[in-house]
Amino acid sequence: MITLEKLVTGYRGEALSQPISGQFRRGSLTAIMGVNGAGKSTLLKTIAGLLPPVSGAVRFEPDGRQIAWLPQQSEIDHHFPLRVIEVVAMGSWPANGMLRGIGRSMHERIEAALEQVGLLDLAGRAISQLSGGQFQRMLFARMLVQDASVILLDEPFTGIDSQTSTFLLRVIERLHAEGKTILTVLHNQHMVERHFPQLLYLHDGHYHWGKTADIMPENAERPLSLVRCAVGQGVRS
Numbered sequence: 662m663i664t665l666e667k668l669v670t671g672y673r674g675e676a677l678s679q680p681i682s683g684q685f686r687r688g689s690l691t692a693i694m695g696v697n698g699a700g701k702s703t704l705l706k707t708i709a710g711l712l713p714p715v716s717g718a719v720r721f722e723p724d725g726r727q728i729a730w731l732p733q734q735s736e737i738d739h740h741f742p743l744r745v746i747e748v749v750a751m752g753s754w755p756a757n758g759m760l761r762g763i764g765r766s767m768h769e770r771i772e773a774a775l776e777q778v779g780l781l782d783l784a785g786r787a788i789s790q791l792s793g794g795q796f797q798r799m800l801f802a803r804m805l806v807q808d809a810s811v812i813l814l815d816e817p818f819t820g821i822d823s824q825t826s827t828f829l830l831r832v833i834e835r836l837h838a839e840g841k842t843i844l845t846v847l848h849n850q851h852m853v854e855r856h857f858p859q860l861l862y863l864h865d866g867h868y869h870w871g872k873t874a875d876i877m878p879e880n881a882e883r884p885l886s887l888v889r890c891a892v893g894q895g896v897r898s
């Protein structure tokens with residue numbers, strides 16, 4: 662379970678939002694939505710421990726952080742001289758350490774992950790030669806290797822063709838069925854309504870948190886006068 666305790670996110674001590682309180686239950690699947698600049702990525706990075714909270718806290722129970730993190734595509738250097746298999750193997754670092762060799766069972770896990778995302782044939786390819794969809798499949802394979810209990814995804818389908826998005830959505834649903842706790846920043850209202858049971862909606866410094874069917878405005882880009890939930894009131898997920 663991940664608990665946000667009066668969490669205020671922001672940069673250099675300057676708050677972006679009102680305090681957020683609530684819980685992501687173990688095994689829950691939550692979409693984080695809101696207009697551009699609402700603070701979705703900032704919230705995800707704060708939960709991941711990549712940014713310090715302005716105030717309040719993020720608590721992980723029972724066993725501290727074991728997080729897989731998928732940043733926005735725009736934050737990644739696609740030209741770094743690495744091969745696909747090397748990036749996917751990085752998923753073993755949290756368990757194995759960076760400098761230790763990869764044992765046989767880990768090697769099999771890496772191959773299985775590449776196969777699951779349909780990239781086994783491209784294992785030796787330079788990452789600079791991948792399409793956007795192939796690149797995202799590679800990052801999903803790294804996540805599968807990491808096998809973390811908490812998975813944070815920042816706009817995993819932005820700029821990705823619909824076939825790959827559907828494929829990767831199935832991967833997310835499989836991980837959810839395995840009991841992982843998953844938080845995903847998304848813009849596609851239709852997808853969220855159909856596939857994400859929980860929603861944390863950020864708007865104008867406020868938030869709405871609960872079952873997607875209860876929270877989603879008729880048109881997620883419109884002001885939240887349409888939302889039935891009280892402004893600033895976190896509903897436990």
Ligand SMILES: Nc1ncnc2c1ncn2[C@@H]1O[C@H](COP(=O)(O)OP(=O)(O)OP(=O)(O)O)[C@@H](O)[C@H]1O
Pocket residue numbers: 672677695696697698699700701702703704
């Ligand atoms: N490193 C930074 N330093 C200061 N302000 C930042 C920094 N990164 C982002 N911001 C600001 O924080 C606010 C929230 O940004 P954030 O990226 O979290 O929004 P978002 O909801 O994820 O937006 P988008 O949908 O466009 O990705 C924005 O006003 C942004 O300009």
